[in-house]
Amino acid sequence: MTSNTIRVLLIDDDRNYFTLTSRMLARTQQDFEVEWVDSYDAALQKLRDGQHQVYLIDYHLGERSGLDLLRAAVLEGITAPMIVMTGQGEHDVDMQAIKAGAADYVDKTELKPALLQRAIRYALERNRFIKAVYEGEERYRNLLEEASDGIIITDSGGNLILVNARAREMLGYSVLASKERQNGTLTVGAHMRDLIHASDIGGMLDSGLTSDHVILAERTLRRADGSSLEVEVSGRITGDDRRQFIIRDVSQRRQMAAEREKYIQQLTVLRQVDDELSQMLNVEYVLS
Structure with missing residues (x-):
């Protein structure tokens, strides 16, 4: 042989x-x-x-x-x-x-x-x-599972095909199961609307996705425990007519922006106080 x-x-x-x-x-x-x-x-x-x-x-x-x-x-x-x-x-x-x-x-x-x-x-x-x-x-x-961004893929009808590890972590789900949903799990075939906050369902599902360009927007998703998650979503239609959404948690970014704004306000107040003290010291110097 x-x-x-x-x-x-x-x-x-x-x-x-x-x-x-x-x-x-x-x-x-x-x-x-x-x-x-x-x-x-x-x-x-x-x-x-x-x-x-x-x-x-x-x-x-x-x-x-x-x-x-x-x-x-x-x-x-x-x-x-x-x-x-x-x-x-x-x-x-x-x-x-x-x-x-x-x-x-x-x-x-x-x-x-x-x-x-x-x-x-x-x-x-x-x-x-x-x-x-x-x-x-x-x-x-x-590659999708190990990506640092959250990735969700659905079929043309919005039914879930893939929710990667980062997206599950962000949304508070443990696994994407192929069988009946249990606590902490998503089921393959569940609808994308299950992950979208009620106030944003229309904006997310009817966002005018095309295969020609990527749609970028900020949306509100719903975690497994019912709480809200503010995210930046980029969505597109793939060659096999699937919908691919890349999601990034913007809540931390917003928190940092709020803290930065607060810090700027504090600096502004301190600067005003410093200016007032300087003026008072100048007046006292002149009077003396």
Whole structure:
């Protein structure tokens, strides 16, 4: 076996198909190493072990079907490419296989070496593409999650898709949950209006967002405990028609501005007092 050899597991209760499949793949220009199991339980264990690059699953596996095996593998989080092998006239099975998570399907009655090789190659390429997309989304989500600004993303209807750690901290929520809301949690699919103070719902949701430019405004959000949070919001529509809001807490900035104004007022008063004292001292000096 070389580094370019593709390891294939055939799952079929008929040994004759193992012999046939091995011979077909041996006639292609690609190096294949083909192994075989003939039962549901043995196949599921092999899938868990993950020692093969692609799995050819016959629809007929005794008491349970290849679709049952496919669904069980998907439920366990197995992402390796699986190709379901059906018989003539089983078009409904083909469609069910794709919906259940199969990378492809082939008709056993029409198998030829080039066709089988192409199905395996496409399944592997599709699997690599899906992994790359998933990893890219994970990196994107991680960047959003770790951002120093609060970030909220909704769908076009205003339903929550993502609320990052900083936004949850600002709003007093512990997690963004995918299940029913509990105390201290937000739920994926909850509406953006749940986070906006009643006095500002119209201004936030009907702010005229477009994909051409960013809208910047100050708004009032509602924390988990019902208190208000003054924020600066920049919002835009992303390329996939989602709404992205970046929020910054301006309450501290306003507090600092108020303290600065108070300090300036105090300095003004002190300056006035100093001027008055200076005038009094000047008058006393003249009189003396």
